[in-house]
Amino acid sequence: MNLRYGTVNEIKSGALDIGGTAGSFGWNLDYSKAKSNDVKVGSDSGFTDDTIPNSDLESENWSVRASWLGATGFFGGAYDEFSTNYGSAVESAVRIDMHQKRWDLRGGVNEPFGPFRLLKARLGGTDYDHVELEDGAVGTQFLNKSYEGRLELAHKQAGAWNGSFGIQSWHRDFEAIGDEAFVQPTTTFAGALFAFEEVGTGSLKGQFGLRYEGQSIESDDATLRDRDFSAPRLRPVSSGTMARTASLRRSPTRHACRRPRSFTPTVRTSRHSRSRSATTISTSRRASAWTSRYGKSPGASKAT
Numbered sequence: 001m002n003l004r005y006g007t008v009n010e011i012k013s014g015a016l017d018i019g020g021t022a023g024s025f026g027w028n029l030d031y032s033k034a035k036s037n038d039v040k041v042g043s044d045s046g047f048t049d050d051t052i053p054n055s056d057l058e059s060e061n062w063s064v065r066a067s068w069l070g071a072t073g074f075f076g077g078a079y080d081e082f083s084t085n086y087g088s089a090v091e092s093a094v095r096i097d098m099h100q101k102r103w104d105l106r107g108g109v110n111e112p113f114g115p116f117r118l119l120k121a122r123l124g125g126t127d128y129d130h131v132e133l134e135d136g137a138v139g140t141q142f143l144n145k146s147y148e149g150r151l152e153l154a155h156k157q158a159g160a161w162n163g164s165f166g167i168q169s170w171h172r173d174f175e176a177i178g179d180e181a182f183v184q185p186t187t188t189f190a191g192a193l194f195a196f197e198e199v200g201t202g203s204l205k206g207q208f209g210l211r212y213e214g215q216s217i218e219s220d221d222a223t224l225r226d227r228d229f230s231a232p233r234l235r236p237v238s239s240g241t242m243a244r245t246a247s248l249r250r251s252p253t254r255h256a257c258r259r260p261r262s263f264t265p266t267v268r269t270s271r272h273s274r275s276r277s278a279t280t281i282s283t284s285r286r287a288s289a290w291t292s293r294y295g296k297s298p299g300a301s302k303a304t
Contacts, residue, residue: 009055011036027066034059039089054087054095072111078104094139098130118154118164123147132178140178147171163197184224190215209233 002015012035019028039055041047060083067076080102088094104124112118125147132139152166168191175185192213199206214230 006036007040009036009039011057024069025066026069027064029062029064031062032060052089054092055089057084057086059084059086073107073109075107076105093135095133096130097133099128101127112156115155116153117156118152120152121150123149132180138178140176140180143173143175143177145173160199160201161197162199163195165193165195168192168194184219184221187218188215 001017002013004013005011013033015030015032017028017030019026021027035058037056039052041050041052043050047053061081063078063080065076065078068074081100083097083099085095085097088096102124104122106120106122108118108120110118126145128144128146129142131141148168148170150166150168152164154164155162170188170190172188173186174183174188176183190213192211194209194211196209197207210233212230212232214228216226216228218226
């Protein structure tokens with residue numbers, strides 16, 4: 001148990017973490033909550049009562065985790081919820097109300113089977129949303145749902161060869177709703193195949209990795225074109241007595257080898273809300289600044 005109090009903003013926070021084991025089974029529960037008033041600053045600060053208005057916060061987080069560890073394998077799962085409501089010190093009428101839910105499953109086999117010596121798998125999902133409140137009314141809402149999975153197999157030693165390979169995928173639906181929703185709704189899917197091998201004996205060994213990754217981005221806006229990207233990568237590395245490194249990257253498309261990362265709004269807070277930035281600038285307001293400078297919104301022009 002952890003209880004804290006801070007005088008600068010009269011923050012009151014607490015956290016509780018409990019867990020246990022029973023044979024091969026283990027579990028854990030934790031809960032935390034924090035609440036504060038506006039931040040107090042020094043005298044002659046220019047603020048009324050030397051207090052930064054709309055700088056208070058409230059947050060709550062809880063999670064549950066459990067796992068099983070056997071002689072030949074393991075399996076575990078976790079679920080987490082986090083919510084926070086805080087003001088913007090820049091705009092006294094604006095607040096952010098954020099909620100996030102996440103679940104994860106992981107498992108594996110540590111005992112050799114068939115041609116393999118190891119198997120690891122994981123699957124997870126996130127449901128995120130945050131709302132910009134202006135004078136208590138909903139202004140712009142951001143919704144983001146994503147799922148990701150990964151499967152990895154390590155094969156047994158085959159002569160001088162030893163390594164692993166696998167597959168990874170990711171799917172996301174993103175949408176912004178409201179008068180300041182400058183970012184277009186998109187659906188993104190990404191997948192990858194990868195392999196890593198070490199070859200050699202004694203003091204001279206070589207390592208190389210290969211990864212092929214593809215991503216597609218689709219938009220509901222008829223004026224925007226759906227995009228597809230791919231990026232194969234080959235990275236040979238020599239080790240042992242010849243510690244020299246070489247790298248080769250090649251892409252068959254006219255796009256950059258590194259696939260683009262589509263837009264994700266984020267709200268950064270500490271786990272137990274011990275501290276946070278005194279200034280929060282929302283995504284839509286950064287887009288508004290872009291519009292003022294360049295005369296158009298970031299998502300307004302047609303993709304080429």
